[in-house]
Amino acid sequence: MKIRAAVMYEQGKPTPYVVSRPLVVEDVELDGPGPGEVLVQIAAAGLCHSDLSAIAGMRPRAVPTVVGHEASAIIREVGPGVTNFKAGDHVVMVFVASCGHCAHCYGGRPNLCESSWEARTRGTLQSGARRLRVGDTVLNHYTGLSVFAEYAVVSQNSLVRIDHDIPLEDAAIFGCAVVTGVGAVVNTAKMPFGSTVAVVGLGGVGLSALLGAHAAGASRIIAIDVSEDKLCLARQLGATDTFNARDSKCVEAVRDATSGGVAFAFEMSGVHAALSTAYSILRRGGLVVVASLPEPKQTFSVPIAAMVSDERGIKGSYMGSCVPQRDLPVFLELYRRGRLPVNRLRSGTVTLDTINEGFDRLARGETVRDVLVFPGAKG
Numbered sequence: 001m002k003i004r005a006a007v008m009y010e011q012g013k014p015t016p017y018v019v020s021r022p023l024v025v026e027d028v029e030l031d032g033p034g035p036g037e038v039l040v041q042i043a044a045a046g047l048c049h050s051d052l053s054a055i056a057g058m059r060p061r062a063v064p065t066v067v068g069h070e071a072s073a074i075i076r077e078v079g080p081g082v083t084n085f086k087a088g089d090h091v092v093m094v095f096v097a098s099c100g101h102c103a104h105c106y107g108g109r110p111n112l113c114e115s116s117w118e119a120r121t122r123g124t125l126q127s128g129a130r131r132l133r134v135g136d137t138v139l140n141h142y143t144g145l146s147v148f149a150e151y152a153v154v155s156q157n158s159l160v161r162i163d164h165d166i167p168l169e170d171a172a173i174f175g176c177a178v179v180t181g182v183g184a185v186v187n188t189a190k191m192p193f194g195s196t197v198a199v200v201g202l203g204g205v206g207l208s209a210l211l212g213a214h215a216a217g218a219s220r221i222i223a224i225d226v227s228e229d230k231l232c233l234a235r236q237l238g239a240t241d242t243f244n245a246r247d248s249k250c251v252e253a254v255r256d257a258t259s260g261g262v263a264f265a266f267e268m269s270g271v272h273a274a275l276s277t278a279y280s281i282l283r284r285g286g287l288v289v290v291a292s293l294p295e296p297k298q299t300f301s302v303p304i305a306a307m308v309s310d311e312r313g314i315k316g317s318y319m320g321s322c323v324p325q326r327d328l329p330v331f332l333e334l335y336r337r338g339r340l341p342v343n344r345l346r347s348g349t350v351t352l353d354t355i356n357e358g359f360d361r362l363a364r365g366e367t368v369r370d371v372l373v374f375p376g377a378k379g
Contacts, residue, residue, distance in 0.1 A: 001030050003029075004149065007065070008142075017360045028139065033077060038156050039077040041376075042149060044373050046173050046370075061142060066142060066148060092172070120144065166332060166335070184291045196258055214238035237344060255281055266291065267289070267291070269292055270295075279312070347369055352372065
């Protein structure tokens with residue numbers, strides 16, 4: 001079938017993207033689903049910093065590719081061997097298609113499934129196939145999803161069914177921002193009720209972590225960012241204290257306000273200064289959870305003796321250490337009850353024709369989560 005999609009032919013084009021046009025919107029041929037695969041009609045897709053880092057060339061991807069990895073959709077056709085889904089199902093898409101039988105999957109850590117990493121490197125679906133092309137040019141699949149398009153063919157292992165009463169524009173954000181941010185709090189950190197928490201970096205993932213900490217009963221939530229608008233939103237979403245990271249005395253002010261530091265600091269911005277701040281505001285025995293994706297060559301050093309004597313820790317968190325089939329239904333139920341108001345994270349909407357402008361706004365730090373919408377996706 002012929003669809004419209006946003007294709008990235010090369011990485012590292014300069015801003016403003018409205019001029020350099022790193023995403024080329026054009027007609028693309030999409031083959032039908034193979035064994036274990038599903039054809040979905042995309043309803044909504046979030047513009048994420050992970051996509052921005054790929055567009056900017058910070059994180060290598062197989063090109064040309066149809067970009068996008070955070071979305072909600074409606075199933076239109078299932079391939080041979082698919083028994084868990086049917087046409088008409090509403091789904092959230094996740095960017096790790098766990099195989100279910102490797103050591104990580106058996107160990108309850110499907111977010112680390114090796115098969116997904118191998119397919120991502122090659123630019124294929126989990127099966128090894130490619131279903132996209134422009135003329136004679138075969139296109140790669142971006143994280144096995146490629147959701148900046150009207151339709152996509154994906155592995156059934158990339159999908160989680162959701163109830164039809166969940167608005168699809170809100171559901172899209174669960175596929176990356178929510179599963180990563182909330183998961184970092186409840187799964188990676190295993191934050192106890194009543195803990196003191198700081199979130200450094202208030203993008204979609206950071207504010208999702210803030211919402212997760214609030215829902216999980218943190219007694220104090222410190223929000224840190226360079227944007228006063230985002231700090232204002234953080235206060236509305238449950239932050240008890242806010243600090244501007246541009247303040248040279250930010251670390252000192254947080255430590256004073258918390259009588260020595262916080263128990264958990266979540267670094268969500270992907271810059272060295274943010275991780276330094278997060279580590280510096282820990283109390284003794286505290287833990288930094290890093291869920292951002294910085295430039296791959298970035299490093300961070302710590303004074304080892306003090307780390308030992310203070311028992312401070314640093315832990316990575318990928319996709320919120322989540323088991324999507326277990327965790328997403330819980331997060332969605334909390335949303336339904338008003339305890340995870342992720343709809344407040346949506347800054348605005350874009351179309352395929354304005355997607356480059358949307359990434360300009362994201363690069364300038366003006367948005368939390370713009371959402372690409374396809375009004376025709378109903379049912």
